Amino acid sequence: MAKVDTSLVAHLPLFAGVTPEALDEILREARSARYPKNSAIFEQGADAQSFFLLLHGHVRAAKTTPTGEQIVVRYVAPGETFGLAMAIGAARYPATAMAVDDSVVLIWPTSAWPRLVERFPALAANTLQTVGTRLQESHTRILEMSTQQVEQRVAHALLRLAKQSGKKLDHGIEIDFPISRQDIAQMTGTTLHTVSRILSGWESQGLVESGRQRIILREPHKIVVLAERSADGGAT
Amino acid sequence: MAKVDTSLVAHLPLFAGVTPEALDEILREARSARYPKNSAIFEQGADAQSFFLLLHGHVRAAKTTPTGEQIVVRYVAPGETFGLAMAIGAARYPATAMAVDDSVVLIWPTSAWPRLVERFPALAANTLQTVGTRLQESHTRILEMSTQQVEQRVAHALLRLAKQSGKKLDHGIEIDFPISRQDIAQMTGTTLHTVSRILSGWESQGLVESGRQRIILREPHKIVVLAERSADGGAT
DNA sequence: CAGGTAGTTTGCGATAGCGCAAAACGGGCC
DNA sequence: GGCCCGTTTTGCGCTATCGCAAACTACCTG
Numbered sequence: 001m002a003k004v005d006t007s008l009v010a011h012l013p014l015f016a017g018v019t020p021e022a023l024d025e026i027l028r029e030a031r032s033a034r035y036p037k038n039s040a041i042f043e044q045g046a047d048a049q050s051f052f053l054l055l056h057g058h059v060r061a062a063k064t065t066p067t068g069e070q071i072v073v074r075y076v077a078p079g080e081t082f083g084l085a086m087a088i089g090a091a092r093y094p095a096t097a098m099a100v101d102d103s104v105v106l107i108w109p110t111s112a113w114p115r116l117v118e119r120f121p122a123l124a125a126n127t128l129q130t131v132g133t134r135l136q137e138s139h140t141r142i143l144e145m146s147t148q149q150v151e152q153r154v155a156h157a158l159l160r161l162a163k164q165s166g167k168k169l170d171h172g173i174e175i176d177f178p179i180s181r182q183d184i185a186q187m188t189g190t191t192l193h194t195v196s197r198i199l200s201g202w203e204s205q206g207l208v209e210s211g212r213q214r215i216i217l218r219e220p221h222k223i224v225v226l227a228e229r230s231a232d233g234g235a236t
Numbered sequence: 237m238a239k240v241d242t243s244l245v246a247h248l249p250l251f252a253g254v255t256p257e258a259l260d261e262i263l264r265e266a267r268s269a270r271y272p273k274n275s276a277i278f279e280q281g282a283d284a285q286s287f288f289l290l291l292h293g294h295v296r297a298a299k300t301t302p303t304g305e306q307i308v309v310r311y312v313a314p315g316e317t318f319g320l321a322m323a324i325g326a327a328r329y330p331a332t333a334m335a336v337d338d339s340v341v342l343i344w345p346t347s348a349w350p351r352l353v354e355r356f357p358a359l360a361a362n363t364l365q366t367v368g369t370r371l372q373e374s375h376t377r378i379l380e381m382s383t384q385q386v387e388q389r390v391a392h393a394l395l396r397l398a399k400q401s402g403k404k405l406d407h408g409i410e411i412d413f414p415i416s417r418q419d420i421a422q423m424t425g426t427t428l429h430t431v432s433r434i435l436s437g438w439e440s441q442g443l444v445e446s447g448r449q450r451i452i453l454r455e456p457h458k459i460v461v462l463a464e465r466s467a468d469g470g471a472t
Numbered sequence: 473c474a475g476g477t478a479g480t481t482t483g484c485g486a487t488a489g490c491g492c493a494a495a496a497c498g499g500g501c502c
Numbered sequence: 503g504g505c506c507c508g509t510t511t512t513g514c515g516c517t518a519t520c521g522c523a524a525a526c527t528a529c530c531t532g
Contacts, residue, residue, distance in 0.1 A: 069383040088368025121357040128364045132324025138374040145381050146425035147305045189382035
């Protein structure tokens, strides 16, 4: 059985206030698994049999409508939990999770959660904290969708991705996993066409450099300005 | 000191799995207060000194942008908690809460939360559950804003309000607190003008009856159909 | 009961962004 | 090394919805 080194995860928010011995006990209930790029981890609507902690890689959580339209709920970065359906008392996953890069995860059976929470109440408190933070972020996203134009929303989305999963380059920040125009469209409530037009525009101004599922912010500061600019466009 | 009758709140989700004695102890830490219609309970950005449980009335939670635009985060119904900034580790309220009707609330000092959670871990688990549910609802709202037209979103919003706070009438359902076109616009990401046009249209078809801050769904079933109709409008 | 205020209705452009279509592109696979 | 497929780019008309402006109305206040 693959043993997980305690020290690798001890610092994560999920385990704040948990003693090393307790952590050891918690990890004994988990197994680890590897998901190759573009493989599904779980499907929306499936029985929530497990919950997950991402160790390496990147995972996209997306929600699909009955008519097949999708939105990206979020990108999961290493160290974050996902698939916490049980925390909200849901029997089925409300979204689909897919590895966008080769990824390694820890997996607990959902059935272990009540016992773990009883023995280690800090887990519930810590999870409450992260779910609460996600709720706030979600509200911020709604606020943006209600009040900002597409260009500003795309700017915000890229800045968030850069902050969460950006790789510093000599000159600029690269988003460290494959992401298409379509993905960005699904994060911002627009179409891939509009995202493409916006990025083309920015590229010709030298703000970004981008290609197939690849985006580099060359002038992050100028993109911040774009993101904050009010609707009038700042004409002189 | 105003004593709160235990039996009034014992059945609430927040207190699931809490013994009567424990509940008594928890309630001893709270005080109750009355907020008249249209009075602010707390302001976005203010120190989160308390958290709340609504006993009677209705409360609107709204978020404001730096430029003054608002969205309605949610309407709080009796029995629900709000102002849980501390649960997510926030020092300040992320939104403004206002009583839209004369309202009565229980108030705990934020500082009591860690102690309560330690003594009664079920509180954390229960709160996790409700916050998780809200997160899901929030994602659903994002999905709707991304994929549906305004008319459908308004239909969904009214149906949710009717479900949460609807008063059954002989013929139809009335939303049981004052709500303006502007409020609905801020729930659905549109303008009060557009909401007014939509409601006017529905009214002339007999689907709703409405007036100053008052809405009655006369044909809830037909509104469900509108809400679910895909974009083409179902011509033929 | 008159006046004032907040909420609502409606008309009329203006336009951001969509939707469709098609071409160009880039990379990996055989 | 050439072919195939998924991604990206770009053009062009369309329309749902906004934004502004103005009139109207119901309720509350004095």
